[in-house]
Amino acid sequence: MTRRIVVAVTGPRRGAFGPRFLVGCALRWYGAQALQVRPGDDLSQLQYDAVxxxxxxxxxxxxxxAEPEVHPKYDAERDALELAVIDDALARNLPLLGICRGAQLLNARRGGNLFQELKSHRKMTSNRWTILPLKTLNVEPSSxxxxxxxxxxxxINSLHNQAIDKVGEGLIVSGRDLDGIVQAxxxxxxxxxxxxxxxPEFLLFYRRQRLLFQALIQAVRSAAE
Incomplete structure (x- = not known):
């Protein structure tokens, strides 16, 4: 019997039930199991195939x-956990999908940085947060x-007030919004x-958005083959 693919799903020690649940639903849809990973977990005792x-x-x-330009709420223990998980995934070539802060953290780990506020960079797009797909993603050809x-x-939707500025080593931009702000x-x-x-976990009713999770799992299967 083939072992079920296990995907580590990181998040804060408490809360974020909705996004965690929806990511788990997407993974189960494509035959994988979500392993919820929180600050305080011993990563050396966990086994997973993707992140x-x-x-x-x-x-x-x-x-x-960088020096703080704004003063939002930070989560130091979550930052530490997720940096460790990213390092592990990079070291072992595990498939990895970073969502919102996950993309920002991946970029920072590769030596990139962020715009700490976006309102002053927006001219054609709204700075309003929404889970609805009200913004346009322009995808780079051949990416x-x-x-x-x-x-x-x-x-796509938009729930962020920071975004990638300088792109990290080895990464390329594969999508931007109408203001040229990096989206992928x-x-x-x-x-x-x-x-x-x-x-994408809030947009699972779109097949294209579900494909992000399917591709993550397929990458695990391809590596095993």
């Missing part, structure tokens, strides 16, 4: 050697994201390493 780093609080700018979505653009990064050298600024 989803979920959204949440802004990351501490000390991670990318993995383009091959996955098979479209030059699609509709990927590493074409890895089996599957993708960070998206939007929240």
């Amino acid at each position: 989803v780093v979920t959204g949440g609080h802004d990351i501490d700018p000390v991670i990318y050697a 993995r994201l383009w091959r996955l979505l098979m479209s030059d653009n699609c509709r 990064v990927e590493d074409p050298r890895k089996p599957f390493l993708l960070g998206v600024q939007w929240h």
Whole structure:
């Protein structure tokens, strides 16, 4: 009997039930099991085949050697946990999907940095948060994201007030919004390493959004074969 694929789903010690649940639903839809990983868990005792780093609080700018420009609520223990999980995934070439802060943390770990506020950078798009697909994603041709979505653009949601500025080492931009703000990064050298600024777990009624989770799991199966 084939062992079921296990995907580590990171998040805060408490809360974020909705996003965790929806990510878990998407993974189960494609035959994988979600392993919820929280601060305080002993990573050395956990076994997983892929990683989803979920959204949440802004990351501490000390991670990318910057002074705070705004003063949101940081979660230091979550930052530490997820950096360790990202390091493990990178070291073992595990498929990884970073969602919102997950994409930002991946970028920072690769030596990139962030815009700490976006309102001043927006001219054509709203700074309003919404789980509804009211913003346009322009996908870079020939990117993995383009091959996955098979479209030059699609509709996405927006729940972030920070975003990638300088892109980290080995990452390329595979999607931007109408203001040119980075919405997706990927590493074409890895089996599957993708960070998206939007929240696909809230858009599972769109097949294109579900495909992000399917591709993550398929990357595990392909590696095993």
